[in-house]
Amino acid sequence: MENFTSLYFIGAGGIGMSALVRYFLAKGYHVAGYDRTPSDLTEALINEGAEIVYDENSALIPEYCRHPKTTLVVYTPAVPESHNGFSYFRENGFTIVKRAKLLGMITRTSKALCFAGTHGKTTTSSMAAHILAQSPLECNAFLGGILKNYNSNLILSNTSEFTVIEADEYDRSFHQLSPYMAVITATDPDHLDIYGTEEAYLESFRYFTSLIQPGGALVIKKGIKVQPDVQKGVTIYQYSADNGGDFHAQNIRIGKGTIIFDFVTPKEVISDIELGVPVKINIENSVAAMAIAWLNGVDAVDIRKAMASFKGAKRRFDFWLKTANIVMIDDYAHHPDELKASITSVRALYPDKKISGIFQPHLYTRTRDFYKEFAAALSLLDELILLDIYPAREQPIPGVTSKLIFDKVTCSNKELCHKDMLLEKIKQRNFEVLITLGAGDIDRMLPAIKEILSA
Structure with missing residues (x-):
């Protein structure tokens, strides 16, 4: 440079x-x-x-x-x-x-802590960055979401040797990185427009593990399909929410809007971790984030303090409205497994409420490849408003529309809707809990949706 x-x-x-x-x-x-x-x-x-x-x-x-x-x-x-x-x-x-090559150039001069996975990587990397930034170690961080604690997707330090990176598998971008340590959160097939097959997708993650530098570590979710191929001198650890492994949670206590648990490491148990964003999926995310922080020397006091003060990333289970009568949540979920995790988390928080969702599918190829899985996840809702596909970088594919998903959704109250008609539809409904979902441009409508719901 x-x-x-x-x-x-x-x-x-x-x-x-x-x-x-x-x-x-x-x-x-x-x-x-x-x-x-x-x-x-x-x-x-x-x-x-x-x-x-x-x-x-x-x-x-x-x-x-x-x-x-x-x-x-x-x-x-x-x-x-x-x-x-x-x-x-x-x-x-x-x-x-x-972009990936430039990021790789930057991170070769530091200890790169790289977070990869089909889903969960933004929240997990953001948590890890916050823990390190709030500790004496500090960090630089390039993240895939805007952290509410910093109102930015970039954290800078003039002294830290650590750089936290969200490692994107799209177009094999994460192959440009040289991780000191890496996390793999999930490997459910995605981006099949690039990879073609699940086998090629998994091979891409296997190759990513080979890039971890000797003396470093791989922290991988227990039970996922990737077979690591690490260099000599790289230690492999497994983690889970509460299913064992080198790092996991135990004594989980959920209630009254809080989640508290004990964090198990290979050498100690850190008691009473309280999640600043008390969503069930964040137990698993936080275990991976804390594992990386712990392996690099952050102590129990700083880990506990950072997890309680973590406010989350925008568009990751992001509360926009929370009153006695109406709750509005926004989530970036755009893969079937992400949708399932998000909707299940909402259901756990509000078991006695009607759960409504607005989903904007992202990419024609993803819709074509996973429309049955999308439908199964969206069928967990009580009520669905389904928007047109957001094309992003793609040209339309004949026969691929949101109706592929819609026809297989089994919840009885469902409706197809063009985006320009959405606000009128919302005015006609009575919501209890509404979650907006998708990685397109639905987020630009959130202020207007909130205004309608607040009226």
Whole structure:
């Protein structure tokens, strides 16, 4: 990086890219970029000093990013080859790298603690980052969600040797990393548009384990399918919520809006861990996060204090409204197993309430590959409003619509709805507990939904 004085990010508003934008702004670089649409995140980046546009016209690239020797260009796999700005940089001899490669370059100079998995990795990595940041060890962290404790997806330290990273398996991005320690939370098949088969997906995780550096460790959920292939000198630990393993919970106490348990490690039991976000799935997530912190020397007092003060990440079981009459929760869940875990957690918190859900499917390929599994998870609801598929990077696939899911959902109160009609539908309903689900753009409607429910 010593030759570069500026960076241009194509897809700057993505959750992973934006953490890098913030990192290089903090390091004093000139930073500009493009994103397809404005968002709260892009507006925050602009306020922090980045120059971001929403038109791909290369004429809008600022002068300080027009010099190939001093400008590094960063992109995500979701950016099409035909993108005008992308074409300009390719045709004019710029150094162009994927986001994952740049993240790998940064983390090779520190002890990288990498969190991978089909689901659970954002919450688990965020918990670990918070524990370390609140301890004398501190950390840098590049995360896949906006942490409420910091109002950012980036944590910086000028002294820490540790970097916490959410390791994304999409497009095999996590193969660019050099973990000192790694966590694997889940390996339920996903991204089959990239991998093709479950076997190839699992092989990608197996290869990821081979990247862990000697002297480090792998903390892997007990019972998942991956067969680790670690280097000599890497220690493997297993964890679970309450199903044994090297790290697990015991003496779990759930009630009156709290979850408290004892954390079992290979050498000690840390009593009375209280979850700041008291959701049942967070028992498992916190065990993995605390395991990494404990293995790196964080003591019981700091672990206990950090877990109680952890406020969670936005869009991860995020309470927007909680009154005697109505509860509104938002969750990023976009894989069938995530939906099942989220809905089951809501049901455990509110066993006597009607549980309603609004789900926006994410990607045509994911819908095509898992529509039966989506339907089974959504059938756990009492009431479902199902939106159109959010395409993200994909073109439509003939015959693949939300109706594939809808037709197999078994809850009796279900309805298909176009997004532009959603607010009117909500005005006509009486909700007790409403959970919005999906990884698309449904989050942009949350303030309006909350306003209707609060009226």
